[in-house]
Every structure is written in structure tokens, then in C-alpha cells.
Amino acid sequence: MVRGTVTASVWATRRVEGIPGGAFLEVELDGGSHLIAFDVLGSGIGERVLIVQGSVAASWFPAGKSPPIDALIIGSIDDVPH
Secondary structure, three states, X not given: OEEEEEEEEEOOOOOOOOOOOOEEEEEEEOOOOXXXXXXXXXXXXXXXXXXXXXXXXXXOOOXXXXXXXXXXXEEEOOOOOO
């Protein structure tokens, strides 16, 4: 699991069949790298989020219906302890 900040929406008017409702968001990970993650929570720009990747992300979707998604936003970080 990794943490990051949503920096932009990625508009995709055409999608592979089988990708459920949700949004593609660009996220800057702690450490400075970027990735595109799929969001079903309704996260917004500037929001701190938790992301899972790989088979963990794909396994969240119903069995037999795993879309080609390898980064999934699974939580919104309310506050980072100091």
C-alpha cells in the first residue's frame, strides 16, 4: 500500500469493455513519482489517498470480472500524524 496526493483527473472517453464506473486519477506518490489510479470513492484533487497495486487491486472486483486495473484508490487519509 502506498500514500499519495491526487493531482489531476485523467479523462478517458473510450474505455475497455468491463471497466466499471469510476474515475482515473493522476496521483503523486510520497517520494515524487506519479501513477494513474482507478477511483471508486469520488476522491478529489488535493486529497491524500491510500493506493493498492497489482493483484490486490484487481482482486477487489467481483471474481471472474477483474478489469485491467493495477492501481486502486482504497481510502482517503483524514490526517497524517506528526
